[in-house]
Every structure is written in structure tokens, then in C-alpha cells.
Amino acid sequence: MHFTFHQLQIFVEVVNQGSITKASEALHLTQPAVSIQLKKLQEQFPIPLTEVIGRKLYVTPFGEEIANEARDILVKYDQINQKIDIHQGRLAGNLSIAVVSTGKYVMPYYLSGFVNNHPAIDFKMDVTNKLRVVEDLEQNNVDFALVSVLPEHLDLVSIPLLKNELYLVGGTLRQALSKTPKKKVLENEPLLFREYGSATRNAMESFIKKQNLAVKKKIELTSNEALKQAVIAGLGYSIMPMIGIKNAVEMGQIAIIPYKGLPITTEWNLVYLKKKKLSPVAKAFVTYIHEQKDTINQQHFSWVNP
Structure with missing residues (x-):
């Protein structure tokens, strides 16, 4: 057999990602380059490593075994390089x-x-x-x-x-046009939440619960950056960490709304x-x-x- 270290790296990444496209993105290679190396590796084995069913790539049981062995080889390769660095006086x-x-x-x-x-x-x-x-x-x-x-x-x-501080915020354009009293924002305006499992969402929900407020409308976004852009665009209000919105506040895109009990400090x-x-x-x-x-x-x- 004459498979290369590079081919093993690509194969392991394809297995990890479950997709040639995702593997090519992770490795910063083109899809054709990944496909060619995967094909060359397959030519070294009489048993299929992967199979495509309905345009979806699946790793065969044999392929999983080879992937596990390849991972061990990659780890050993890294350890060898680390030992070289250590012997040369470098932290590795x-x-x-x-x-x-x-x-x-x-x-x-x-x-x-x-x-x-x-x-x-x-x-x-x-x-x-x-x-x-x-x-x-x-x-x-x-x-x-x-x-x-x-x-x-x-x-x-x-x-x-x-220190981490979370404030009630809204887009400056929406805030300028809003007739809702500041103390009623959390009850009468649409609220923007992060996804379940987010610490920001947990903090926001915990605060609303302690205030015994009934939320009128919830909108969920799955990243902090998406949430920030939604606030700037005027989709609604949110409770957000200052660390992620400081630039938008300084640029006048987001307004901090004073509210009793805020900011939340962690x-x-x-x-x-x-x-x-x-x-x-x-x-x-x-x-x-x-x-x-x-x-x-x-x-x-x-x-x-x-």
C-alpha cells in the first residue's frame, strides 16, 4: 500500500464531517481536490471505505475501522513533532x-x-x-x-x-419612533431571544420571570451576531451583553434602555x-x-x- 499522510488527513476529516463539501471547507481545499485524494486512498483498499446513497455520503463499517486507525496515526504524527519541538526548547x-x-x-x-x-x-x-x-x-x-x-x-x-454586564437594548431607529413607555418594553414589544442552551437566553428568561412579566411576542435567533443585527434593524428588543454590542452602541445603532434591576452582572x-x-x-x-x-x-x- 502507498497511501499518504495527506490522504489519511482528508479521509478522517470527511468521516468527521460526514460530507466532502464540509471537509473541503474545514481543510481549506477545493471539493475536487478532496474527492481526488479520497479516490486515490480508496484505490489502496479492496473494500469500500464510503458509499453514496441518495446523494448522501455514508462511511462503511470498514471505513470506520480505517478512520480510527488513521486517527491514531495522526495523533502519533503530532506527538513526534511535539517531541522535536520540546527537545529544541520550544513549548509544544x-x-x-x-x-x-x-x-x-x-x-x-x-x-x-x-x-x-x-x-x-x-x-x-x-x-x-x-x-x-x-x-x-x-x-x-x-x-x-x-x-x-x-x-x-x-x-x-x-x-x-x-465583568460581564447585560442591558436592555433596542435599535435607535425603532426606539425613536416607539410610543411604548420604557418600563413597558418587556411586556408590550417583541423580544428577541437566543436559542435554548444559551447563557444569554437563560439570563434574559430568568430576569423576566423574576419580574413576573408576560411576554407579548418572542423571536428566536441562533447567534449573538444575528441577534445584534436584528436589534439594529428594529425587529424588537433584547437583553444583551455589552461586550458584544459596544461598537454598535458607540455608533448610535443600538440604544441602552434604563430598566429597574438591570444591568445583570456576571x-x-x-x-x-x-x-x-x-x-x-x-x-x-x-x-x-x-x-x-x-x-x-x-x-x-x-x-x-x-
């Missing part, structure tokens, strides 16, 4: 972080200095909702997570990073399982965060209320 290894959606406005600033100082580190940041982040922590799929509300059922080490925390055995890279990152977080906050988040 993998670092993975799961980040709640709004955290994408926060986490890169705490990562850039560390990652740039250690170019041999392979880094992955998965941006998703709180439900998925907690699942990744529970299943030990990531080294760290960034959350604004700590999951109480997990035994975690928590490193506080930054805190961004970098967390990891207390029982987790941290890798040398993860330990170095924890040290970096403790040493540099105050400087990072002063440089990038001085506008956040202390």
Missing part, C-alpha cells in the same frame, strides 16, 4: 478551549500573546452555546472553557477574568475540571493568564466598569 502541544458565543469577543485577547509567543502550539477554539460548552467540559473534550455562568454540577477550577471565567491532569501547555497557559490578565484588561477592556 495542543491547547483546546470551548467558548460560549459571546465569549468570542473576549477570549482572543487572552490568547493572542500566549499563542504568538509559542508558535509550536496547535490551538483550537470552539465557539458554541453554553449547553455544548458544558458537555465538552463534562466529556473532557477540551482543556478549558470560557463561561459567564458557572455550571454548578461540575467540580471546576475557576479563574475570573472580566463574570467571565476561564474554567477547567479540577480532576483534569493538565498538559505542560495547559499549565503554561494557566500561569500566563494569572500573570497577564490584569495587563490584558487594562489594554483592551479598560471601558468595563470595575
Whole structure:
């Protein structure tokens, strides 16, 4: 057999994604390039690795076995490269972080200095909702997570990073034309929510419940950016973290509406399982965060209320 390392990488990504199109996007290759390498790999085996039924690609049982072996080869390849880097005096290894959606406005600033100082580190940041982040922590799929509300059922080490404040907001154009009194906005106006599992949605629903308010109309959006654009466009009102809308507020696109009991104040925390055995890279990152977080906050988040 004469299959290549590159072919194994492509095959594993196709299996992971369940699609040649998605695999090509993840690998930054064209679909024909992925298809050609997948075909060349298949030519090395007398048994099909994949099959197409009704335009959908399926991995055969034999293909799953080969994919599992290929994953082991890829891991060993990474370990060899890491050992070379370590022997040359460079910090090397993998670092993975799961980040709640709004955290994408926060986490890169705490990562850039560390990652740039250690170019041999392979880094992955998965941006998703709180439900998925907690699942990744529970299943030990990531080294760290960034959350604004700590999951109480997990035994975690928590490193506080930054205050997180959520305000009632509306698009300035809609707000200028609205005749609804500010204290009646949550009852009489359409409200825009994130999807189930989002910490922002949980905070918003919890506040409305505590105020014993009856919501007139709900609209659901599945990303923080979509929610922000919907508020700007005047689709309705929402309770949102300032960290994600600061620029829109400064540009006059979004107005903060004073409301009793708001803002809701939480805190961004970098967390990891207390029982987790941290890798040398993860330990170095924890040290970096403790040493540099105050400087990072002063440089990038001085506008956040202390």
C-alpha cells in the first residue's frame, strides 16, 4: 500500500464531517481536490471505505475501522513533532478551549500573546452555546472553557477574568419612533431571544420571570451576531451583553434602555475540571493568564466598569 499522510488527513476529516463539501471547507481545499485524494486512498483498499446513497455520503463499517486507525496515526504524527519541538526548547502541544458565543469577543485577547509567543502550539477554539460548552467540559473534550455562568454540577477550577454586564437594548431607529413607555418594553414589544442552551437566553428568561412579566411576542435567533443585527434593524428588543454590542452602541445603532434591576452582572471565567491532569501547555497557559490578565484588561477592556 502507498497511501499518504495527506490522504489519511482528508479521509478522517470527511468521516468527521460526514460530507466532502464540509471537509473541503474545514481543510481549506477545493471539493475536487478532496474527492481526488479520497479516490486515490480508496484505490489502496479492496473494500469500500464510503458509499453514496441518495446523494448522501455514508462511511462503511470498514471505513470506520480505517478512520480510527488513521486517527491514531495522526495523533502519533503530532506527538513526534511535539517531541522535536520540546527537545529544541520550544513549548509544544495542543491547547483546546470551548467558548460560549459571546465569549468570542473576549477570549482572543487572552490568547493572542500566549499563542504568538509559542508558535509550536496547535490551538483550537470552539465557539458554541453554553449547553455544548458544558458537555465538552463534562466529556473532557477540551482543556478549558470560557463561561459567564458557572455550571454548578461540575467540580471546576475557576479563574475570573472580566465583568460581564447585560442591558436592555433596542435599535435607535425603532426606539425613536416607539410610543411604548420604557418600563413597558418587556411586556408590550417583541423580544428577541437566543436559542435554548444559551447563557444569554437563560439570563434574559430568568430576569423576566423574576419580574413576573408576560411576554407579548418572542423571536428566536441562533447567534449573538444575528441577534445584534436584528436589534439594529428594529425587529424588537433584547437583553444583551455589552461586550458584544459596544461598537454598535458607540455608533448610535443600538440604544441602552434604563430598566429597574438591570444591568445583570456576571463574570467571565476561564474554567477547567479540577480532576483534569493538565498538559505542560495547559499549565503554561494557566500561569500566563494569572500573570497577564490584569495587563490584558487594562489594554483592551479598560471601558468595563470595575
